[in-house]
Amino acid sequence: MIKRIKTLLSDADSLLITAGAGMGVDSGLPDFRGNEGMWQAYPALGEARLDFRQIANPAAFEQNPRLAWGFYGHRLKLYRETLPHQGFTRLLELADTLDVPYFVFTSNVDGQFAKAGFDPQRINECHGSIHHLQCFQSCTGEIWPADTLNPVIDEQHCLWQGALPECPHCGGLARPNILMFGDWQWLESRQRAQERHLQDFLRQHARTVVIEIGAGVAVPTVRRFGETFAPRLIRINPRDCRMPPQGGIALAQTGMAGIESVRQAVG
DSSP states (O other): OHHHHHHHHHTOSEEEEEEOGGGGGGGTOOOOOSHHHHHHHOHHHHHTTOOHHHHSSHHHHHHOHHHHHHHHHHHHHHHHHOOOOHHHHHHHHHHHHHTOOEEEEEOOOSOHHHHTTOOGGGEEETTEEEEEEEETTOOSSOOEEOTTOOOOEETTTTEEOSSOOBOTTTOSBEEEEEOOTTOSOOOOHHHHHHHHHHHHHHHTOSSEEEEEESOOSSSTHHHHHHHTTTTSEEEEOSSOOOOOTTOOEEEOSOHHHHHHHHHHHHO
16 A cells, blocks of 8 residues: 555645545544534534534524524634644645645635645635635625634524624625535635636646545535546545545545555655
8 A cells, every 4th residue: 555655646746635524533623424423512503403404504594693603603713723733734744745736625614724834825615714704695795804703602502692793895694605505695706716726736737646635425525526536546534435436545544644644655
């Protein structure tokens, strides 16, 4: 396996790092795999029997904005306070050792790659970012940073305390600039710009190798994108490491352990 990884990466002219929720587990972040894990983190949602699809939905902001913002406000605070695990640094070291450019494609909205030192111009957050806001009614096309937002959450009841976040234009409710389930109001302009940067990057390289970390099958956006590069694909996943017919290299490990295995294989 070590020899296969080394051979694959020695021929690479670029590195594409793709990541799902499993990337953050080693940092202590929840991956919302199954209702029990989410309900343990948010007991009030468990009591109400609300699953992830129901709370991660624009309808939740319309029906109970304090509960919806209680969930997202808590996550915003959590992501701000969380330090990226050592695997992020190892990936940067790997690109430096191989002396190849990198790009990141992630469904995570937590901003951990930028926090770990990755160039923001080389990150495509395909589902948006919790660190940016938009108007719930999309009154304009503006997306703005959530830097001034200071969540105060009643964690027992998962409720936002104080004035709800407002749109600076219409004064209505603001929401995270995140693609939710059943979401027709998500403003895509920020993510589309990131996507253009990624496509420009890929056009400049013919031998891109993908290192995929913690991408699940429930929402397979990251997995399907990475599989278009198979067999130049290294999949790191402790549970769902099945490979596409085109092949690749599977590591049934956690994100940090798998990244360390790849790093050691290169030497």
